[in-house]
Amino acid sequence: MPKVKIKRKSTAIDMTAMCDVAFLLLTFFMLTSNFTQKEPVKVSTPASISEIKLPDRNVISILVDAKGKVFLGADGQDNRVQMLTKMGAAYNVTFTAAELKEFSLINKFGVPITMMKTYLALKTEERDLPQNALGIPCDSLDNQFKSWVSVAKTVNAEYRIAIKADQATTYPVIKKLMGTLQDINENRYNLLTSLKNAPDYE
Protein backbone atom coordinates (compact mmCIF):
# COMPACT_ATOMS: atom_id res chain seq x y z
CA MET A 1 0.00 0.00 0.00
CA PRO A 2 1.34 3.36 -0.81
CA LYS A 3 1.83 5.66 2.05
CA VAL A 4 -0.63 8.44 2.27
CA LYS A 5 1.30 11.58 2.36
CA ILE A 6 -0.23 14.17 4.57
CA LYS A 7 0.52 17.55 3.29
CA ARG A 8 1.84 19.72 6.03
CA LYS A 9 0.03 22.97 6.04
CA SER A 10 1.52 26.21 7.17
CA THR A 11 0.11 27.47 10.46
CA ALA A 12 0.70 31.10 9.62
CA ILE A 13 -2.57 32.90 9.00
CA ASP A 14 -2.82 35.90 6.80
CA MET A 15 -3.51 38.73 9.21
CA THR A 16 -4.20 41.36 6.59
CA ALA A 17 -7.96 40.95 6.71
CA MET A 18 -8.03 41.01 10.48
CA CYS A 19 -5.93 44.12 10.47
CA ASP A 20 -8.37 45.77 8.10
CA VAL A 21 -11.28 44.95 10.39
CA ALA A 22 -9.46 46.25 13.46
CA PHE A 23 -8.68 49.57 11.89
CA LEU A 24 -12.13 49.90 10.42
CA LEU A 25 -13.61 49.51 13.89
CA LEU A 26 -11.05 51.92 15.26
CA THR A 27 -12.03 54.56 12.74
CA PHE A 28 -15.69 54.02 13.54
CA PHE A 29 -15.15 54.50 17.25
CA MET A 30 -12.97 57.54 16.76
CA LEU A 31 -15.55 59.25 14.59
CA THR A 32 -18.73 58.43 16.46
CA SER A 33 -17.75 58.79 20.08
CA ASN A 34 -16.82 61.72 22.19
CA PHE A 35 -14.60 61.64 25.21
CA THR A 36 -16.07 61.18 28.64
CA GLN A 37 -15.49 64.26 30.67
CA LYS A 38 -14.11 63.95 34.10
CA GLU A 39 -16.52 65.11 36.73
CA PRO A 40 -15.58 66.13 40.24
CA VAL A 41 -18.39 64.16 41.84
CA LYS A 42 -20.33 61.06 40.89
CA VAL A 43 -23.88 61.79 39.93
CA SER A 44 -26.56 59.31 38.91
CA THR A 45 -29.27 61.06 36.99
CA PRO A 46 -32.91 60.02 37.30
CA ALA A 47 -34.46 58.14 34.38
CA SER A 48 -36.94 59.78 32.07
CA ILE A 49 -38.72 58.95 28.84
CA SER A 50 -37.57 62.17 27.18
CA GLU A 51 -35.39 61.52 24.15
CA ILE A 52 -34.10 64.97 23.32
CA LYS A 53 -30.35 65.04 22.97
CA LEU A 54 -28.18 67.68 24.50
CA PRO A 55 -26.35 69.85 21.94
CA ASP A 56 -22.58 69.42 21.73
CA ARG A 57 -21.63 73.01 22.01
CA ASN A 58 -22.53 76.15 23.90
CA VAL A 59 -23.62 74.45 27.06
CA ILE A 60 -23.20 75.60 30.60
CA SER A 61 -23.43 72.47 32.63
CA ILE A 62 -24.48 72.68 36.22
CA LEU A 63 -23.70 69.64 38.27
CA VAL A 64 -25.47 69.07 41.55
CA ASP A 65 -24.48 66.16 43.74
CA ALA A 66 -26.66 64.32 46.23
CA LYS A 67 -25.62 66.60 49.08
CA GLY A 68 -26.50 69.71 47.13
CA LYS A 69 -23.01 70.92 46.21
CA VAL A 70 -23.02 72.86 42.97
CA PHE A 71 -20.36 72.61 40.28
CA LEU A 72 -20.19 74.53 37.07
CA GLY A 73 -18.63 74.03 33.68
CA ALA A 74 -18.76 75.86 30.38
CA ASP A 75 -17.27 74.88 27.07
CA GLY A 76 -14.78 76.90 25.06
CA GLN A 77 -11.40 77.72 26.58
CA ASP A 78 -11.49 81.38 25.55
CA ASN A 79 -14.91 81.75 27.10
CA ARG A 80 -13.65 80.31 30.35
CA VAL A 81 -10.77 82.77 30.47
CA GLN A 82 -13.14 85.67 29.92
CA MET A 83 -15.51 84.33 32.55
CA LEU A 84 -12.81 84.09 35.19
CA THR A 85 -11.46 87.56 34.39
CA LYS A 86 -14.91 89.07 34.74
CA MET A 87 -15.69 87.14 37.89
CA GLY A 88 -12.32 88.20 39.32
CA ALA A 89 -13.11 91.81 38.57
CA ALA A 90 -16.51 91.53 40.25
CA TYR A 91 -15.12 89.90 43.38
CA ASN A 92 -11.82 91.87 43.53
CA VAL A 93 -9.54 88.97 42.84
CA THR A 94 -6.89 89.34 40.17
CA PHE A 95 -5.61 86.29 38.38
CA THR A 96 -2.27 85.89 36.70
CA ALA A 97 -1.97 84.75 33.10
CA ALA A 98 -0.79 81.34 34.29
CA GLU A 99 -3.82 80.97 36.51
CA LEU A 100 -6.16 81.95 33.69
CA LYS A 101 -4.51 79.38 31.46
CA GLU A 102 -4.87 76.75 34.16
CA PHE A 103 -8.54 77.62 34.60
CA SER A 104 -9.23 77.33 30.89
CA LEU A 105 -8.23 73.67 31.09
CA ILE A 106 -10.66 72.77 33.86
CA ASN A 107 -13.89 71.18 32.76
CA LYS A 108 -15.90 71.58 35.90
CA PHE A 109 -15.05 73.40 39.05
CA GLY A 110 -16.77 73.91 42.34
CA VAL A 111 -15.02 76.34 44.63
CA PRO A 112 -15.91 79.77 46.02
CA ILE A 113 -14.19 82.54 44.10
CA THR A 114 -12.08 83.48 47.13
CA MET A 115 -10.62 79.97 47.13
CA MET A 116 -10.02 79.94 43.38
CA LYS A 117 -6.36 80.91 43.62
CA THR A 118 -5.45 78.09 45.97
CA TYR A 119 -7.59 75.71 43.94
CA LEU A 120 -5.76 76.55 40.72
CA ALA A 121 -2.42 76.05 42.45
CA LEU A 122 -3.34 72.45 43.30
CA LYS A 123 -2.32 69.50 41.19
CA THR A 124 -4.97 68.07 38.88
CA GLU A 125 -5.46 64.91 40.89
CA GLU A 126 -5.78 66.85 44.15
CA ARG A 127 -8.58 69.05 42.88
CA ASP A 128 -11.29 66.43 43.07
CA LEU A 129 -10.53 65.33 46.60
CA PRO A 130 -13.57 65.76 48.85
CA GLN A 131 -11.91 68.50 50.93
CA ASN A 132 -11.26 70.55 47.80
CA ALA A 133 -14.57 69.99 46.03
CA LEU A 134 -16.53 72.47 48.10
CA GLY A 135 -19.21 73.52 45.67
CA ILE A 136 -20.07 77.02 44.52
CA PRO A 137 -21.96 79.00 47.15
CA CYS A 138 -25.49 79.71 46.02
CA ASP A 139 -27.40 80.87 49.09
CA SER A 140 -29.14 84.19 49.18
CA LEU A 141 -26.35 85.96 51.11
CA ASP A 142 -23.54 85.05 48.79
CA ASN A 143 -24.88 83.84 45.48
CA GLN A 144 -21.75 83.30 43.40
CA PHE A 145 -23.55 80.74 41.30
CA LYS A 146 -25.85 83.46 40.05
CA SER A 147 -22.88 85.69 39.17
CA TRP A 148 -21.14 82.86 37.33
CA VAL A 149 -24.15 82.10 35.18
CA SER A 150 -24.88 85.72 34.35
CA VAL A 151 -21.19 86.34 33.56
CA ALA A 152 -21.16 83.27 31.32
CA LYS A 153 -24.21 84.59 29.52
CA THR A 154 -22.54 87.93 28.86
CA VAL A 155 -19.48 86.14 27.49
CA ASN A 156 -21.48 83.94 25.17
CA ALA A 157 -25.17 84.71 24.73
CA GLU A 158 -25.77 81.41 22.98
CA TYR A 159 -25.05 79.34 26.05
CA ARG A 160 -27.78 76.93 27.03
CA ILE A 161 -28.13 75.81 30.58
CA ALA A 162 -28.10 72.13 31.40
CA ILE A 163 -28.69 70.93 34.92
CA LYS A 164 -27.39 67.54 35.87
CA ALA A 165 -28.50 66.63 39.33
CA ASP A 166 -28.38 63.44 41.33
CA GLN A 167 -31.68 61.68 41.82
CA ALA A 168 -31.25 61.86 45.57
CA THR A 169 -30.79 65.63 45.57
CA THR A 170 -33.46 67.14 47.74
CA TYR A 171 -36.18 69.25 46.18
CA PRO A 172 -35.36 72.48 48.09
CA VAL A 173 -31.86 72.50 46.56
CA ILE A 174 -33.27 72.22 43.06
CA LYS A 175 -35.95 74.76 43.84
CA LYS A 176 -33.29 77.20 45.01
CA LEU A 177 -31.28 76.70 41.81
CA MET A 178 -34.34 77.18 39.65
CA GLY A 179 -35.27 80.27 41.63
CA THR A 180 -31.79 81.69 41.11
CA LEU A 181 -31.99 81.08 37.39
CA GLN A 182 -35.41 82.72 37.36
CA ASP A 183 -33.93 85.78 39.05
CA ILE A 184 -31.56 86.31 36.16
CA ASN A 185 -34.30 85.59 33.64
CA GLU A 186 -33.05 82.22 32.52
CA ASN A 187 -36.35 80.44 32.19
CA ARG A 188 -35.52 77.74 29.69
CA TYR A 189 -33.10 75.04 30.50
CA ASN A 190 -32.42 71.37 30.08
CA LEU A 191 -32.49 68.76 32.78
CA LEU A 192 -30.16 65.86 32.12
CA THR A 193 -31.71 62.45 32.54
CA SER A 194 -30.92 58.90 31.62
CA LEU A 195 -33.12 57.00 29.23
CA LYS A 196 -36.05 54.86 30.25
CA ASN A 197 -38.52 53.21 27.90
CA ALA A 198 -41.83 54.92 27.45
CA PRO A 199 -44.92 52.87 28.21
CA ASP A 200 -46.74 52.12 25.00
CA TYR A 201 -50.32 53.09 25.55
CA GLU A 202 -50.49 56.62 24.37
Added chain:
Amino acid sequence: MSEVAQDNNQGKKKGKTKKMSTRVDFTPMVDLGFLLITFFMLATTLNKPQTMEIAMPSKEKVTEEDQTKIKASRAVTILLGKENKVFYYEGTRENNIDPVLNQTDFSPKGMRQFLIKKNYDIMVQVRQLKALKDAEKLSPKDFEKKRDEIIADKKAPIVLIKGTIDSSYKNLIDALDEMAICNIGRYAIVDITPFDLELLAKKL
Protein backbone atom coordinates in the same frame (compact mmCIF):
# COMPACT_ATOMS: atom_id res chain seq x y z
CA MET B 1 -2.27 44.10 -1.39
CA SER B 2 0.89 43.52 0.58
CA GLU B 3 2.77 41.79 -2.16
CA VAL B 4 4.90 43.86 -4.44
CA ALA B 5 5.60 42.60 -7.95
CA GLN B 6 9.19 41.53 -8.13
CA ASP B 7 11.62 42.42 -10.80
CA ASN B 8 12.46 39.04 -12.28
CA ASN B 9 15.46 40.00 -14.38
CA GLN B 10 17.50 41.07 -11.39
CA GLY B 11 17.55 37.64 -9.86
CA LYS B 12 18.73 35.78 -12.94
CA LYS B 13 22.03 37.56 -13.46
CA LYS B 14 24.22 35.52 -11.17
CA GLY B 15 22.80 32.10 -10.83
CA LYS B 16 20.40 31.67 -7.94
CA THR B 17 19.68 34.46 -5.57
CA LYS B 18 17.25 33.61 -2.84
CA LYS B 19 13.89 35.12 -3.49
CA MET B 20 12.87 37.01 -0.40
CA SER B 21 9.27 36.77 0.57
CA THR B 22 7.54 40.12 0.54
CA ARG B 23 4.86 39.00 2.93
CA VAL B 24 4.70 41.06 6.05
CA ASP B 25 3.49 39.60 9.29
CA PHE B 26 0.49 41.66 10.28
CA THR B 27 -0.01 40.18 13.74
CA PRO B 28 1.62 43.04 15.69
CA MET B 29 -0.35 45.55 13.68
CA VAL B 30 -3.60 43.77 14.53
CA ASP B 31 -2.56 43.82 18.18
CA LEU B 32 -2.00 47.53 17.99
CA GLY B 33 -5.33 48.05 16.25
CA PHE B 34 -7.27 46.22 18.90
CA LEU B 35 -5.37 47.93 21.68
CA LEU B 36 -6.43 51.29 20.30
CA ILE B 37 -10.02 50.11 19.90
CA THR B 38 -10.08 49.02 23.53
CA PHE B 39 -8.72 52.38 24.59
CA PHE B 40 -11.31 54.29 22.62
CA MET B 41 -14.14 52.12 23.86
CA LEU B 42 -13.19 52.73 27.46
CA ALA B 43 -12.32 56.40 27.24
CA THR B 44 -15.26 57.62 25.23
CA THR B 45 -19.00 57.55 25.29
CA LEU B 46 -21.14 56.77 22.32
CA ASN B 47 -24.40 58.26 23.42
CA LYS B 48 -25.09 61.87 23.98
CA PRO B 49 -26.78 62.66 27.24
CA GLN B 50 -30.55 62.71 27.28
CA THR B 51 -32.27 65.85 28.39
CA MET B 52 -35.65 67.16 29.27
CA GLU B 53 -36.48 70.68 28.29
CA ILE B 54 -38.50 72.80 30.63
CA ALA B 55 -39.59 76.38 30.55
CA MET B 56 -40.35 78.13 33.79
CA PRO B 57 -42.48 81.24 34.11
CA SER B 58 -40.50 84.44 34.41
CA LYS B 59 -40.42 86.15 37.75
CA GLU B 60 -41.78 89.46 36.54
CA LYS B 61 -44.73 90.53 38.59
CA VAL B 62 -48.01 90.08 36.82
CA THR B 63 -50.96 92.24 37.65
CA GLU B 64 -54.21 90.71 38.83
CA GLU B 65 -55.93 91.28 35.48
CA ASP B 66 -53.11 89.65 33.51
CA GLN B 67 -53.20 86.50 35.53
CA THR B 68 -55.10 83.72 33.92
CA LYS B 69 -57.66 82.43 36.33
CA ILE B 70 -58.11 78.76 35.85
CA LYS B 71 -61.30 76.94 36.57
CA ALA B 72 -61.04 75.04 39.79
CA SER B 73 -62.54 72.00 38.12
CA ARG B 74 -59.63 71.86 35.69
CA ALA B 75 -56.92 72.12 38.29
CA VAL B 76 -55.13 69.08 39.60
CA THR B 77 -52.52 69.59 42.27
CA ILE B 78 -49.80 67.03 42.77
CA LEU B 79 -47.86 67.14 46.01
CA LEU B 80 -44.54 65.32 46.17
CA GLY B 81 -44.09 63.89 49.63
CA LYS B 82 -41.30 62.06 51.35
CA GLU B 83 -40.22 58.50 50.54
CA ASN B 84 -41.55 58.82 46.97
CA LYS B 85 -45.14 59.23 48.12
CA VAL B 86 -47.41 61.34 45.97
CA PHE B 87 -50.61 63.08 46.93
CA TYR B 88 -53.09 64.71 44.64
CA TYR B 89 -56.31 66.62 44.85
CA GLU B 90 -58.64 68.27 42.40
CA GLY B 91 -59.84 71.82 42.51
CA THR B 92 -59.50 73.83 45.64
CA ARG B 93 -61.40 74.64 48.81
CA GLU B 94 -64.95 75.61 47.96
CA ASN B 95 -67.67 76.65 50.39
CA ASN B 96 -65.38 75.63 53.22
CA ILE B 97 -65.22 72.06 51.99
CA ASP B 98 -61.71 70.77 51.52
CA PRO B 99 -60.87 68.76 48.41
CA VAL B 100 -60.14 65.09 48.99
CA LEU B 101 -56.44 64.37 49.19
CA ASN B 102 -55.53 61.00 47.70
CA GLN B 103 -52.30 59.18 48.23
CA THR B 104 -50.62 57.31 45.39
CA ASP B 105 -47.21 56.73 43.80
CA PHE B 106 -45.43 56.95 40.46
CA SER B 107 -45.99 53.35 39.46
CA PRO B 108 -47.99 52.80 36.23
CA LYS B 109 -51.10 52.10 38.28
CA GLY B 110 -50.70 55.11 40.50
CA MET B 111 -50.69 58.71 39.47
CA ARG B 112 -50.79 57.82 35.78
CA GLN B 113 -54.10 56.05 35.96
CA PHE B 114 -55.77 59.07 37.45
CA LEU B 115 -54.21 61.48 34.95
CA ILE B 116 -55.15 59.32 31.99
CA LYS B 117 -58.73 59.14 33.20
CA LYS B 118 -58.79 62.87 33.70
CA ASN B 119 -57.24 63.55 30.31
CA TYR B 120 -58.99 60.76 28.44
CA ASP B 121 -60.32 62.72 25.44
CA ILE B 122 -56.94 64.12 24.62
CA MET B 123 -55.21 60.80 25.08
CA VAL B 124 -57.60 59.26 22.55
CA GLN B 125 -57.02 62.04 20.04
CA VAL B 126 -53.26 61.83 20.38
CA ARG B 127 -53.42 58.09 19.99
CA GLN B 128 -55.34 58.45 16.73
CA LEU B 129 -52.84 61.01 15.54
CA LYS B 130 -49.98 58.72 16.42
CA ALA B 131 -51.57 55.89 14.46
CA LEU B 132 -51.63 58.20 11.45
CA LYS B 133 -47.97 59.00 11.94
CA ASP B 134 -47.05 55.35 12.30
CA ALA B 135 -48.89 54.59 9.04
CA GLU B 136 -46.72 57.32 7.49
CA LYS B 137 -49.67 59.46 6.54
CA LEU B 138 -48.33 62.27 8.66
CA SER B 139 -44.83 63.66 8.84
CA PRO B 140 -43.20 63.87 12.28
CA LYS B 141 -43.23 67.65 12.03
CA ASP B 142 -46.96 67.83 11.36
CA PHE B 143 -47.50 65.32 14.11
CA GLU B 144 -45.71 67.54 16.61
CA LYS B 145 -47.71 70.54 15.48
CA LYS B 146 -51.08 68.84 15.61
CA ARG B 147 -50.23 67.21 18.89
CA ASP B 148 -49.44 70.59 20.40
CA GLU B 149 -52.79 71.86 19.14
CA ILE B 150 -54.69 68.98 20.70
CA ILE B 151 -52.81 69.26 23.95
CA ALA B 152 -53.58 72.96 24.28
CA ASP B 153 -57.28 72.10 24.52
CA LYS B 154 -59.36 74.42 26.69
CA LYS B 155 -60.95 71.62 28.64
CA ALA B 156 -57.76 69.73 29.41
CA PRO B 157 -56.66 69.54 33.03
CA ILE B 158 -54.00 71.88 34.33
CA VAL B 159 -51.53 70.27 36.66
CA LEU B 160 -49.68 72.05 39.41
CA ILE B 161 -46.63 70.25 40.70
CA LYS B 162 -45.59 71.18 44.20
CA GLY B 163 -42.71 69.64 46.05
CA THR B 164 -42.41 69.43 49.80
CA ILE B 165 -39.03 69.81 51.46
CA ASP B 166 -38.83 66.04 51.90
CA SER B 167 -39.15 65.19 48.23
CA SER B 168 -36.22 64.58 45.90
CA TYR B 169 -35.17 65.59 42.41
CA LYS B 170 -36.15 62.14 41.18
CA ASN B 171 -39.76 62.76 42.23
CA LEU B 172 -39.81 65.97 40.24
CA ILE B 173 -38.48 64.27 37.12
CA ASP B 174 -40.98 61.44 37.58
CA ALA B 175 -43.79 63.96 37.83
CA LEU B 176 -42.62 65.76 34.68
CA ASP B 177 -42.41 62.40 32.96
CA GLU B 178 -46.00 61.63 33.83
CA MET B 179 -46.99 64.91 32.19
CA ALA B 180 -45.31 63.79 28.98
CA ILE B 181 -46.81 60.30 29.12
CA CYS B 182 -50.32 61.53 29.84
CA ASN B 183 -50.13 64.34 27.25
CA ILE B 184 -50.79 67.06 29.77
CA GLY B 185 -50.17 70.28 27.88
CA ARG B 186 -50.34 72.72 30.72
CA TYR B 187 -48.45 72.14 33.90
CA ALA B 188 -46.29 74.19 36.18
CA ILE B 189 -43.85 73.73 39.00
CA VAL B 190 -45.13 75.93 41.77
CA ASP B 191 -44.22 76.72 45.35
CA ILE B 192 -46.14 74.84 47.96
CA THR B 193 -48.77 76.87 49.81
CA PRO B 194 -49.77 76.77 53.48
CA PHE B 195 -53.11 75.38 52.35
CA ASP B 196 -51.40 72.35 50.80
CA LEU B 197 -49.32 71.79 53.91
CA GLU B 198 -52.46 71.95 56.00
CA LEU B 199 -54.12 69.34 53.81
CA LEU B 200 -51.05 67.12 54.04
CA ALA B 201 -50.84 67.49 57.80
CA LYS B 202 -54.48 66.45 58.11
CA LYS B 203 -53.92 63.41 55.95
CA LEU B 204 -50.85 62.15 57.79
